[in-house]
Amino acid sequence: MKPYKACSCRDTETGRLLGNRCPDIKLEVLDRDGAPKLDKAGRPLERWNPKHGAWYGRYEAPRTADGKRRQPRVGPFTTEKECLAALAEAQGQVTRGEHVDDRNLKVGDYLTDYINGRQAVEDDLAKSTVESYREAIDLYFKPGLGHIRLIDLRDHHIRELYAAMRKINRPEADDDPSDLMRRLVAARAQRHGRRYSTRPLTPARIKRMHAVLSKALNDAVRAGKLTRNPAAVVTFGKARKAKPLLWTAERVERWKETGKSPAKVMVWTQHQTGAFLDAVEDQWLYPLFHLAAYWGMRRGELVGLEWADVGLDTRRVHIRQAQPDDELDDTKTENSDRVITIDEETAATLRAWRKRQLAKRLEWGEAWVDSGRVFTREDGSALRPEYVSERFGTLTARAGLPPVRFHDLRHGAATMLLAAGVPIKVISEILGHATAAFTSDVYTSVAEELAEQAAQAIAAFVPRRNRI
Numbered sequence: 491m492k493p494y495k496a497c498s499c500r501d502t503e504t505g506r507l508l509g510n511r512c513p514d515i516k517l518e519v520l521d522r523d524g525a526p527k528l529d530k531a532g533r534p535l536e537r538w539n540p541k542h543g544a545w546y547g548r549y550e551a552p553r554t555a556d557g558k559r560r561q562p563r564v565g566p567f568t569t570e571k572e573c574l575a576a577l578a579e580a581q582g583q584v585t586r587g588e589h590v591d592d593r594n595l596k597v598g599d600y601l602t603d604y605i606n607g608r609q610a611v612e613d614d615l616a617k618s619t620v621e622s623y624r625e626a627i628d629l630y631f632k633p634g635l636g637h638i639r640l641i642d643l644r645d646h647h648i649r650e651l652y653a654a655m656r657k658i659n660r661p662e663a664d665d666d667p668s669d670l671m672r673r674l675v676a677a678r679a680q681r682h683g684r685r686y687s688t689r690p691l692t693p694a695r696i697k698r699m700h701a702v703l704s705k706a707l708n709d710a711v712r713a714g715k716l717t718r719n720p721a722a723v724v725t726f727g728k729a730r731k732a733k734p735l736l737w738t739a740e741r742v743e744r745w746k747e748t749g750k751s752p753a754k755v756m757v758w759t760q761h762q763t764g765a766f767l768d769a770v771e772d773q774w775l776y777p778l779f780h781l782a783a784y785w786g787m788r789r790g791e792l793v794g795l796e797w798a799d800v801g802l803d804t805r806r807v808h809i810r811q812a813q814p815d816d817e818l819d820d821t822k823t824e825n826s827d828r829v830i831t832i833d834e835e836t837a838a839t840l841r842a843w844r845k846r847q848l849a850k851r852l853e854w855g856e857a858w859v860d861s862g863r864v865f866t867r868e869d870g871s872a873l874r875p876e877y878v879s880e881r882f883g884t885l886t887a888r889a890g891l892p893p894v895r896f897h898d899l900r901h902g903a904a905t906m907l908l909a910a911g912v913p914i915k916v917i918s919e920i921l922g923h924a925t926a927a928f929t930s931d932v933y934t935s936v937a938e939e940l941a942e943q944a945a946q947a948i949a950a951f952v953p954r955r956n957r958i
Contacts, residue, residue, distance in 0.1 A: 491561070493573040497543035514542045538570075545573035549581045562593055583717055595715060597643055598636025601627045604706045617819045626699040630655060633673040640710065645720045648703070652696055652724075659690040697726050734901045734936045737762060737892045745892050756894050757902045757936055760909075769889040775881060777843040778865045781807075782896070784836050786903030786921050788822065789896055790814035793873045795864045802844070805837045806830070809922065813875060826922035840864075904933045 496509040519535040527535040546565030567573040634651035657663040704721040735753040790812035799808040859870040882896040918929040
């Protein structure tokens with residue numbers, strides 16, 4: 491069928507859309523003298539008004555199950571040429587068997603149905619995973635792409651969204667007056683009753699969210715809602731992994747002079763780790779810090795650990811759940827569900843802690859909260875993960891040690907285990923990594939640096955005559 495023009499004008503009496511019946515949608519064709527031209531039947535010839543309405547078209551789609559004819563509409567388009575191209579593409583999809591039935595489905599509606607469907611069907615999907623998907627959809631994809639029809643979504647829409655996301659919480663955002671930036675800022679202004687975050691988005695974070703969108707659009711292709719995935723052609727540069735660096739004496743000296751860390755991920759030496767544990771031995775959370783420093787458990791795993799999963803006599807700790815935020819959840823990955831055989835010193839530390847905790851329970855009486863957790867507040871209630879990191883930072887500064895994040899205790903544990911000669915596969919299993927190759931890639935260099943320091947230390951410790 492030929493393209494046609496229609497507008498959004500309404501009948502002044504009925505309020506109904508006029509569409510292609512609008513009196514302004516067409517103009518009379520005039521001859522050189524300004525008189526209306528007539529067709530063979532004597533009716534005035536008309537042409538589409540180039541200054542009114544937009545271009546649309548209809549094409550023959552596959553018939554319905556009961557044999558009814560279907561002629562879906564495409565449009566609106568600014569020019570007739572664009573409309574003709576869209577009609578050709580739609581008809582080509584019909585010919586190739588790639589026709590999409592629902593051409594009005596919006597990206598936002600599809601993504602809402604997608605995440606609700608995944609949560610309902612995939613029972614093994616962790617709560618934290620679902621929440622991260624919802625966060626990406628609610629804060630970025632719906633505000634940025636939600637108004638676009640799913641069939642009209644193109645890779646340039648996605649690239650424009652990511653470019654805007656990179657500006658969030660940076661000075662560039664103030665210089666961007668676009669509707670896209672306005673929608674993104676409004677969506678992040680308040681989530682769960684509070685402002686979402688004041689930190690910029692890292693390239694790695696945007697890449698992780700892209701994986702969510704790409705998976706959703708792949709599912710749309712399989713379901714026949716799209717013919718191809720526009721996110722598949724959006725690529726990212728290879729991000730450099732932040733590998734741990736050791737706090738050597740030279741780096742500590744430079745840090746004292748400048749107040750700056752040489753890298754994002756820093757690791758204490760065994761002496762610095764020991765100094766920290768000695769400094770906090772009388773603190774309520776000392777056993778938690780001890781377990782993190784010795785065996786590299788994640789913060790959420792420590793906060794979510796229950797006494798029912800700890801065997802003090804067998805020295806076994808079963809990591810089967812975690813609390814990365816406000817709710818208890820499954821472990822980060824399937825490999826993270828693991829059993830760690832701890833050393834006797836750590837087991838003795840936990841036995842002493844158990845006695846101290848029981849004494850607190852008697853002290854609090856009926857006010858005690860029986861959370862079942864290994865590490866708790868003094869009233870027995872569950873810890874808040876953020877508090878663990880905050881307290882760790884305070885105690886680190888108080889001990890006068892160079893700064894590391896709480897998560898860097900995990901890196902430090904891996905490094906010391908590797909430097910001590912523990913097989914890489916065993917360390918990988920202790921940490922809950924998917925492969926030993928990942929563990930080796932991340933920690934080998936810093937472990938070698940730690941071993942080199944140990945070699946220098948033993949040479950300096952043994953007094954010898956100077957040899958030239």
